[in-house]
Amino acid sequence: MQGPNANTSTKSFKQAFLKNLLLNLHALTSTSASSFDAISLHQRKRTVKSSTDVAMAAARDDSGDAGAVRWPKAILARASRAFKMRRRRRIVIRCCGRKRCLTRSRAAASSSDGGDAARRLVRRRTMALRDMIPGGRDAAVDETTLLREAMDYVVHLRAQVDMLRQVSEAVQRFSSIALQVRDEQTILVASIVFTGDLLYLTNYLLIWRAVTRKQNDGRDLEPLPKGKHLS
Amino acid sequence: MTLLNQIQTVRSRSRQSGSSRITDEQISDLVSKLQDLLPEARLRGNDRVPSSRVLQETCSYIRSLHREVDDLSERLSELLATSDMSTAQAAVIRSLLM
Numbered sequence: 001m002q003g004p005n006a007n008t009s010t011k012s013f014k015q016a017f018l019k020n021l022l023l024n025l026h027a028l029t030s031t032s033a034s035s036f037d038a039i040s041l042h043q044r045k046r047t048v049k050s051s052t053d054v055a056m057a058a059a060r061d062d063s064g065d066a067g068a069v070r071w072p073k074a075i076l077a078r079a080s081r082a083f084k085m086r087r088r089r090r091i092v093i094r095c096c097g098r099k100r101c102l103t104r105s106r107a108a109a110s111s112s113d114g115g116d117a118a119r120r121l122v123r124r125r126t127m128a129l130r131d132m133i134p135g136g137r138d139a140a141v142d143e144t145t146l147l148r149e150a151m152d153y154v155v156h157l158r159a160q161v162d163m164l165r166q167v168s169e170a171v172q173r174f175s176s177i178a179l180q181v182r183d184e185q186t187i188l189v190a191s192i193v194f195t196g197d198l199l200y201l202t203n204y205l206l207i208w209r210a211v212t213r214k215q216n217d218g219r220d221l222e223p224l225p226k227g228k229h230l231s
Numbered sequence: 232m233t234l235l236n237q238i239q240t241v242r243s244r245s246r247q248s249g250s251s252r253i254t255d256e257q258i259s260d261l262v263s264k265l266q267d268l269l270p271e272a273r274l275r276g277n278d279r280v281p282s283s284r285v286l287q288e289t290c291s292y293i294r295s296l297h298r299e300v301d302d303l304s305e306r307l308s309e310l311l312a313t314s315d316m317s318t319a320q321a322a323v324i325r326s327l328l329m
Binding site: 045129 | 234257258261262264265268269281282283286287289290292293294296297299300301303304305306307308309310311312313
């Protein structure tokens with residue numbers, strides 16, 4: 001990426017992404033605390049993945065130039081639809097939309113000039129790219145818009161991957177450190193108890209000696225040096 | 232110039248020209264900028280790569296990024312299952328501060 005502005009906008013995006021991810025993860029585990037552990041690994045992965053996508057889209061949508069791109073809103077719309085579908089427990093048939101797009105693209109290809117093979121290839125590749133970009137299948141997205149969307153999407157996808165990697169590594173480090181601290185704490189506590197016992201014992205002996213000396217009123221409990229007697 | 236400035240310049244240029252037709256020059260300009268974003272290993276020789284190749288590589292690059300997000304999400308969900316939530320939250324907060 002070039003320019004200082006790009007770096008700062010990426011940094012603020014990354015911070016917004018992390019913040020959103022934190023909120024999503026907290027919402028996931030606090031509202032359905034028991035069920036997050038109870039659901040299958042596959043379901044958990046899907047939930048985490050959709051949270052990261054929503055976090056990325058929301059962070060992008062939150063910045064100043066949010067209106068310039070469509071893909072964040074497409075992701076958010078898709079996620080809210082999926083959420084509503086899950087609540088109503090209906091099966092979503094997604095292939096219908098895909099078929100519609102294919103027939104549209106085939107019609108466009110046939111209506112354009114049939115001669116130039118290179119241009120047909122470019123058109124085919126453009127159609128494939130539409131499927132990769134969220135919201136790319138919309139008919140309102142022309143070629144220029146699609147290319148702009150692709151550039152913005154790639155940049156932010158890369159940032160998402162970087163952030164996810166950092167978070168995974170941080171969680172891994174933290175949990176291992178936490179275990180280490182737990183072990184060290186145990187050793188520390190044990191050593192304090194041990195030392196404390198020793199100190200207590202020593203103090204007790206000293207106190208006992210002082211007390212017993214006083215009680216005997218000058219009479220030493222310790223063996224006197226020979227030749228000395230107390231009356 | 233930042234990427235955003237470049238995109239905005241292209242947009243304003245098309246508006247200033249008065250015609251709504253998208254010129255091939257604009258498209259090839261955008262394609263070359265897209266090419267710059269792709270990792271270098273994907274394109275042998277940065278000059279004179281056909282647009283169709285750039286588009287193809289962009290698709291496969293996005294696909295591989297999606298796969299990476301998938302794998303990382305799986306790893307993160309496994310970590311969240313084994314460690315407690317407060318650890319994960321503390322880790323994310325620490326990343327925020329860095």
